[in-house]
Amino acid sequence: MAEAIASKDDYRRYFAADLASHGLTQWRRRDGMRQTELSFQRLLRRLEYLENCRRDPVGRLLAAITRWRYKRRSVLLGFTIPRNAFGPGLSIAHYGSIVVNGNARIGRNCRIHSDVNIGETNGQAPTIGDNVYIGPGAKIFGPIRIGDRVAIGANAVVNRDVPSDVTVGGIPAKVISQRGSNTLVIDGCSAVGL
Amino acid sequence: MAEAIASKDDYRRYFAADLASHGLTQWRRRDGMRQTELSFQRLLRRLEYLENCRRDPVGRLLAAITRWRYKRRSVLLGFTIPRNAFGPGLSIAHYGSIVVNGNARIGRNCRIHSDVNIGETNGQAPTIGDNVYIGPGAKIFGPIRIGDRVAIGANAVVNRDVPSDVTVGGIPAKVISQRGSNTLVIDGCSAVGL
Amino acid sequence: MAEAIASKDDYRRYFAADLASHGLTQWRRRDGMRQTELSFQRLLRRLEYLENCRRDPVGRLLAAITRWRYKRRSVLLGFTIPRNAFGPGLSIAHYGSIVVNGNARIGRNCRIHSDVNIGETNGQAPTIGDNVYIGPGAKIFGPIRIGDRVAIGANAVVNRDVPSDVTVGGIPAKVISQRGSNTLVIDGCSAVGL
Numbered sequence: 001m002a003e004a005i006a007s008k009d010d011y012r013r014y015f016a017a018d019l020a021s022h023g024l025t026q027w028r029r030r031d032g033m034r035q036t037e038l039s040f041q042r043l044l045r046r047l048e049y050l051e052n053c054r055r056d057p058v059g060r061l062l063a064a065i066t067r068w069r070y071k072r073r074s075v076l077l078g079f080t081i082p083r084n085a086f087g088p089g090l091s092i093a094h095y096g097s098i099v100v101n102g103n104a105r106i107g108r109n110c111r112i113h114s115d116v117n118i119g120e121t122n123g124q125a126p127t128i129g130d131n132v133y134i135g136p137g138a139k140i141f142g143p144i145r146i147g148d149r150v151a152i153g154a155n156a157v158v159n160r161d162v163p164s165d166v167t168v169g170g171i172p173a174k175v176i177s178q179r180g181s182n183t184l185v186i187d188g189c190s191a192v193g194l
Numbered sequence: 195m196a197e198a199i200a201s202k203d204d205y206r207r208y209f210a211a212d213l214a215s216h217g218l219t220q221w222r223r224r225d226g227m228r229q230t231e232l233s234f235q236r237l238l239r240r241l242e243y244l245e246n247c248r249r250d251p252v253g254r255l256l257a258a259i260t261r262w263r264y265k266r267r268s269v270l271l272g273f274t275i276p277r278n279a280f281g282p283g284l285s286i287a288h289y290g291s292i293v294v295n296g297n298a299r300i301g302r303n304c305r306i307h308s309d310v311n312i313g314e315t316n317g318q319a320p321t322i323g324d325n326v327y328i329g330p331g332a333k334i335f336g337p338i339r340i341g342d343r344v345a346i347g348a349n350a351v352v353n354r355d356v357p358s359d360v361t362v363g364g365i366p367a368k369v370i371s372q373r374g375s376n377t378l379v380i381d382g383c384s385a386v387g388l
Numbered sequence: 389m390a391e392a393i394a395s396k397d398d399y400r401r402y403f404a405a406d407l408a409s410h411g412l413t414q415w416r417r418r419d420g421m422r423q424t425e426l427s428f429q430r431l432l433r434r435l436e437y438l439e440n441c442r443r444d445p446v447g448r449l450l451a452a453i454t455r456w457r458y459k460r461r462s463v464l465l466g467f468t469i470p471r472n473a474f475g476p477g478l479s480i481a482h483y484g485s486i487v488v489n490g491n492a493r494i495g496r497n498c499r500i501h502s503d504v505n506i507g508e509t510n511g512q513a514p515t516i517g518d519n520v521y522i523g524p525g526a527k528i529f530g531p532i533r534i535g536d537r538v539a540i541g542a543n544a545v546v547n548r549d550v551p552s553d554v555t556v557g558g559i560p561a562k563v564i565s566q567r568g569s570n571t572l573v574i575d576g577c578s579a580v581g582l
Contacts, residue, residue: 269424269464269465269483270464272466272483272484272485274482274483274484291466291484291485291502291503292484293481293482293484293501293502293524309484309485309503309525311501311502311503311524311525311542313501313524316571331503331525331543333523333524333525333542333543335542349525349543351525351541351542351543351557365541365542365543365544365557365558365559366557
């Protein structure tokens with residue numbers, strides 16, 4: 001069901017889609033420090049590629065090194081983000097504090113802000129659709145399904161299913177508008193033909 | 195009233211209880227990087243032991259070094275956690291952003307998530323019972339008392355007393371269930387006979 | 389409309405006001421590690437001075453070095469704080485996670501806690517008055533105006549104008565008291581005659 005990087009081409013396409021969802025067309029190494037979040041996502045995509053596709057000794061070594069760098073960077077930025085959880089077109093808005101459970105699955109073109117927690121209840125974590133906007137401070141948890149093009153408001157606490165094309169907010173989160181995430185996310189996947 | 199480490203044996207028991215509350219039985223140095231939060235807690239317990247129990251010159255020197263390491267690690271992980279505030283069996287779920295006031299006192303087997311603030315009003319901070327679960331994003335402040343086995347929901351804002359064995363949630367937090375924290379915390383203290 | 393550092397004297401006065409708003413009268417280098425937040429603010433004020441006032445080659449070089457140090461420290465502490473956004477008398481309560489949009493303007497003597505996001509909607513960000521207290525976890529966004537001496541409660545989500553001298557809280561934030569931020573902020577600017 002969930003997409004994951006399965007080849008070197010996928011790796012290139014995933015990161016191109018991530019860039020596009022940030023509103024960028026090109027990665028330049030000298031942007032590393034300025035584009036802290038993108039630099040992190042690049043490392044994430046590289047690690048996904050190495051772990052998913054490379055079984056040769058050199059690949060395993062590179063994976064081990066990248067894993068170590070990824071963990072260090074994660075701690076520095078306040079991110080706990082598992083591999084293969086996010087589809088292509090991910091856009092992390094800011095470093096700060098983001099926790100995502102290893103069993104969570106999030107679709108394409110997700111825009112995610114800081115102080116967000118996507119967690120589990122009894123080991124079961126959310127399945128989130130495509131083009132979902134997750135506002136700052138939102139907490140989402142349990143064996144729930146969130147549709148496509150959903151906007152989750154700031155500080156919302158989501159513990160029930162959410163249909164597609166709505167905005168939810170509050171504690172616990174309720175549908176507060178029939179307008180989805182249209183103007184809040186960039187469809188980086190389409191932009192790169194993925 | 196509040197428990198604190200008063201001997202080297204206490205130090206061992208506290209950290210054993212912390213490990214047990216994380217669902218682990220043993221600490222291995224090579225887990226340091228993977229178990230970032232536990233590694234931090236180990237440093238906290240060591241610092242509490244050194245500051246509370248060691249008055250000899252070597253002890254003071256070790257305390258000074260440990261204090262410096264503790265501060266550095268705290269900044270890296272986004273933690274502001276005072277000494278002797280948490281009873282044994284502490285389980286910090288994730289690095290990210292946790293602020294606890296120096297006057298707060300929290301009982302045994304506390305499970306605490308990220309983006310939590312336990313703060314003061316006019317210098318007075320909460321007193322929290324045993325086996326309390328503090329969900330991500332919860333803010334708890336003022337001269338209040340929170341009972342035992344309480345579950346505090348995600349993004350709850352708690353500024354009044356809470357009785358034992360309930361779940362609270364919302365802004366301001368209200369009792370939303372008579373079910374307490376039973377399934378949400380591990381009683382690490384009992385597990386190690388503390 | 390917004391104040392900004394326009395001379396070396398301003399730089400000194402701004403940081404003196406920042407210190408006073410933290411309840412301090414003097415900066416000592418050896419406090420750098422203990423006063424992590426103040427040390428960060430000192431770097432911010434220095435960078436604002438260098439970028440705003442120094443056009444000579446040495447000034448530009450110092451600005452570049454300070455910019456690099458500022459970015460590094462920002463990532464470590466979890467801060468995304470633009471230059472010239474905050475008036476004098478700023479008091480950042482804790483490191484953790486603070487995101488402020490580059491178009492936001494905040495007046496004098498702001499007291500700001502962790503897990504706060506002051507963001508934009510369609511490129512437009514809030515304008516916030518003087519002596520405003522921003523509680524932990526508050527999210528404030530859009531083309532709104534917040535008056536003077538306002539207290540914004542923990543985890544509040546503010547997306548509409550707020551008049552002066554009130555307390556707001558909840559999701560979405562509503563006026564919950566006619567008492568403003570009086571007892572919650574220190575008027576550091578008056579303390580140093582600014």
